[in-house]
Amino acid sequence: MSKKRKLLIDTSLDLFYSNSINSIGINEILKTSGVAKQTLYSHFESKESLILSALQQRHTNFIEWLKTKLDGVDSNEQLIIRLFNALESWFRNSESMLGDFHGCFFINSASEFNNKQSNISLFCKQHKHEVRETIKQYMSQENLFLLDAICIMKEGAITNAYVSGDYSSAIKCIRILKQYENNTAFTD
Amino acid sequence: MSKKRKLLIDTSLDLFYSNSINSIGINEILKTSGVAKQTLYSHFESKESLILSALQQRHTNFIEWLKTKLDGVDSNEQLIIRLFNALESWFRNSESMLGDFHGCFFINSASEFNNKQSNISLFCKQHKHEVRETIKQYMSQENLFLLDAICIMKEGAITNAYVSGDYSSAIKCIRILKQYENNTAFTD
DNA sequence: TAAAGACTAGACAAGTTTGTCTATTTTGTG
């Protein structure tokens, strides 16, 4: 990928995620990156196209991060512990692969582009689907009820951390899910 | 409250929630409500002031709705069932007090105003706190671990419904929480 | 009925937005 193109995507992602998409204009991205306007429009058709590239970049990063965090788990309980400890570490700005925590970029973006049919909303939906599939892959014993529970609690923990500032909510999830897992492991 | 003031708040809330705050300009609110610009600025100091009034309106509505849904519960298990059935009904546009579902207005707004110190973000945080306190009041037996679990799952269900279109996630929460409640009721 | 307050219509200011266009300079490569 072209150096300038990469710089534009990195800068956009950084600004969009630290602020919000609608509050960051093209001119601010150009000023921060030091790239000329014509260069941006030779690489990207429109602002939306740049937004989608930034979402793609974050998606790739996030899935890669998730896989490193879950690599080698050998039980569903360990998966839960690893996942939610990783989330807490993210909330506390200790995950360098993800940068400082400003909520979930995909939830934030879907909130800004309320129209369900927009490319941006559809991308966010797809991202959540792929995160779910990734977690599923790391389950020692497939348990779709547990997977649902994990995915619901994951979103709840992120939202509680972001909106309410409760960074400990990920750890609370471990306790709840362990309880749940113990009681359903052999009944589903 | 003045009739025009109320009309402006109602129109703003409707447009902000159905779209997003940053994508709706003052002029659109004026056009939709049929109110003159000077009237708006005699009732509200600024757009931010109007936004805060819309948030306040939604907050009042939501708490009132929540209380009608939880009124008369006589066990924590019933509280869980009532709450999450109500959420599912909201996701499926069947709660007239809340209007059509477009996610949580407070999560959406906090996503748009990323700065934690902004009045808007602080209001959203406060809203979540008051929802938690309201649910707590309806617990037959106070159980803060269960309350945490409910609040995390509530946010997760809303996010899954909004971003992923999974309207059944609220019902899934009932199953998970019943399990949890049964196993912790006498141990906490 | 008269005066005061509320409201309207819309021009206007000053700034922002995305995207286009031109003219020039830099960079990479055969």
Added chain:
DNA sequence: CACAAAATAGACAAACTTGTCTAGTCTTTA
């Protein structure tokens, strides 16, 4: 070196943003 591709700076267009101002009209109430 020479030429082509890439990048630059920034003017410009057209539309939009929030907020102010003016002048006139409607509405309430004493």
